[in-house]
Amino acid sequence: MALTSQSILRDRILVTLDSIEGANATRAETLAAIGEAFATVWTSADLEPPKSRPWDTKWQNRASFERADMVRDGLLVDRADGIWALTTAGRQAADAVVTGAATARAAELARRELMWSAIVAAGGPANLTPSVLNDLRTFRGGRGIYADGDSTRGVLGSDGVAVSFLHNGSSYADELSTGGVRYHYPKTAVPGRDAAEISAGKAAYRFGLPIFVITTGTPESTRTVHRGYVEEYDDKLAMFLVTFEDGKLPPPPPATGGLPFSLTSDSDSETSWGKRRSRPNQQRFAFQVMQRYGGECAACGLAIPVLIQSAHLRSKKEKGSDDARNGLPLCANHHIAFDSGLWGIDPSTTLLVARTSGPSLVELGITRSNLHHLPQLPHVDALEHVWKGWKQP
DSSP states (O other), X not given: OOOOOHHHHHHHHHHHHHHSGGGEEOHHHHHHHHHHHTTTTOOTTTTXXXXXXXXXXXXXXXXXXXXXXXXXXXXXXOOTTOOEEBOHHHHHHHHHHHHHHHHHHHHHHHHHHHHHHHHHHTTOSSSBOHHHHHHTTSOXXXXXXXXXXXXXXXXXXXXXXXXXXXXXXXXXXXXXETTEEEEEOOOOSOXXXXXXHHHHHHHHHHHTOOEEEEEEOSSTTSEEEXXXXXXXXXXXXXXXXXEEOSSSOOOOOOOSTTSOOOSBOOHHHHTTTSOOOSSTTHHHHHHHHHHHHOSSOTTTOOOOGGGEEEEESSOGGGXXXXXXXXXXXXXHHHHHHHHTTSEEEOTTTOBEEEOTTSOOHHHHTOOOSBSTTSSSOOOHHHHHHHHXXXXXX
């Protein structure tokens, strides 16, 4: 995968220094700030160590050479003490970069709004011919994540910004619903291309631009388009969370971390920021459960993604909330067994227990004795609710 261009590297130096009080910092402070601000967009080549300076990354080494060019161009002060400091011209250049990015984002947002209008005008968003999407530059080729490089590569990202995600339904079918999709990072035989597509997906998140998820239509020769946005992504899970919204895009809801826990929910209040009525937070709940607890079955340790489900402790039919603290990742078998009351969880110890009149934990294939292996535990209110309703015969 290619290195980030020197021009983009220069822009990152400018805007980072401009964000620091006094517009000056040491080399180490400047590089640390740049690295943090743009952590999600470095290419794999950028992060490799150069042979001459194995303690640096290539982008850090190249940033030092770029500093010298910026001094010659009058953007940085020529200081012997190693401090990187913007000149007046440098501050003006930084302002221009920020303005340019805002202008580019506005133009790309308008282009995507026109694209959606054209999709609807063509008889969509359901059951369109692939040629229509190709002509509109909504999707082309067999790429999992399509970024129209001619239109989006540059100030918005060296790899462009994702326009559409292809979900053909051949795998992970349960991760697609009317409300959104949990989309796995591409993993093909071309790692450089995969990294570029992932970078483009993250750029769509960073700039808050709408994207289109392309699914199989009816008949299968057609395509259906879902308009939405990348609500979140997680590198550990290697997954994007895309929320659908065919009308005006709302701001994303707050993360559950730090919010008061509510065991129950009012479906109307949960969807006040959107229009989804049928299990409106299904994919978000599943995504956040995996983030909180990991992708293994809490009862047996099975780690095959397609077989892991996000189970509610207080169920949806009991108006259980879509807070991840009211959930656990379980394989399909142990999810069914849990919902059927064949096993339960003691809230005081988190011990897993089987019904005395039913199959044992061994017979159920449960290999975990408690939940202490999880990085975090469910909320005690959720565990106590389930335990209270779980009756030993």
